[in-house]
Amino acid sequence: MKQKSTTFNTLLDPANIDQYGLVYGNIPASSTDYDGKGMLNAGYVMLDNKFSDKVKLTWGARVEKYKQELTAAGKSKVTLDNTDVLPSFLFTYALNNKTNIRLGRFTKRKQARVQRIGYLPLL
Numbered sequence: 001m002k003q004k005s006t007t008f009n010t011l012l013d014p015a016n017i018d019q020y021g022l023v024y025g026n027i028p029a030s031s032t033d034y035d036g037k038g039m040l041n042a043g044y045v046m047l048d049n050k051f052s053d054k055v056k057l058t059w060g061a062r063v064e065k066y067k068q069e070l071t072a073a074g075k076s077k078v079t080l081d082n083t084d085v086l087p088s089f090l091f092t093y094a095l096n097n098k099t100n101i102r103l104g105r106f107t108k109r110k111q112a113r114v115q116r117i118g119y120l121p122l123l
Contacts, residue, residue, distance in 0.1 A: 034072040041065045059089040 046060035063085050070078045088106035095101060 034070060036068070036070045038066070038068045054094045056092040056094075057089065058092070059087070061088070062086040 042064040044062045049057045068080045086107045090104040093101045
């Protein structure tokens, strides 16, 4: 089977970019002057529940709010405004004073939220 190759002309095709919902804005070569802003706010809360001398549950969540704006001359403003909730937990069972068994789970984003929503032509 012949493998599909990516060329300069197909580099920004949706099949090559949008696996994880990436958004990009095209700034033509005649309009390379733009202004971009990004603001990340985040918080984390954690609770620790001890049910007995042997059983403990630690759990929490991180909440992230990210807003990104791009403004280019003669173009409409592009805005991304996302809020992510990333839960986690850790279950601990104490076999004895020196040995613990732990089971944990956490959530992460599929992609970094910090991204350039505009690009300049590759030279």
